[in-house]
Amino acid sequence: MRKIAIAGAGGFSKEVCLTISDINKQDCQWDFIGFFDDNVPEGKFFTDFRVLGTINDLNQIGEETDVVIAAGKSNNILSILQKLSFDKLNFPNLFHPSCQSLHFESLVIGKGNIIQSFSSLSADNKIGNYNVFNAGVRVGHDTIIGNYNTFATSTLISGGVEIGDQNDFGMNSGILQYKKVGNRNVIAPMSILFKSIKDDGHYMGVPAMSTGV
Known part of the structure; x- marks a missing residue:
């Protein structure tokens, strides 16, 4: 399985997390590691999953990781995307x-x-x-x-x-x-x-x- 993270920790990100779970029930594709957000403190966030750090912390992951940008408005999508480094991050369609x-x-x-x-x-x-x-x-x-x-x-x-x-x-x-x-x-x-x-x-x-x- 490939590791996957969610950039953004708001209400919509919880729904995206559930979508990843539903996909895995049919075809176990991803190991969901958690959420990353500049404005939400580290710690438990949704069910057993945690906010693991900031967007910059996500950039520092040392292995290839799939990322989903979970934002409900276009300007927030762009804001998050502009902060992300693309060296080891991939952006699949969900x-x-x-x-x-x-x-x-x-x-x-x-x-x-x-x-x-x-x-x-x-x-x-x-x-x-x-x-x-x-x-x-x-x-x-x-x-x-x-x-x-x-x-x-x-x-x-x-x-x-x-x-x-x-x-x-x-x-x-x-x-x-x-x-x-x-x-x-x-x-x-x-x-x-x-x-x-x-x-x-x-x-x-x-x-x-x-x-x-």
């Missing part, structure tokens, strides 16, 4: 056993992605790096997703959508088919995008409108 890919053969995916329970991917999806798909996210056919995006529980992404980098989609949000999303946008919970949007916006409502923030 697929919960209950998630579905309707056509895994056509899936193109990078590294460091987390796909949580009961999420689904469709045909001809292209996904970049370090994206978080929380529980029950649905991704339609021919969708292209960039890097460092987060999709909260039950986000719905229709077919043919293109999403850039560093976007945060709130719980039960969605986007209609063949629309485009730029970079660094926030889509509020329960909001639905009916049109394409550019960069650095905050959107809310049905249909989702810019809040001017």
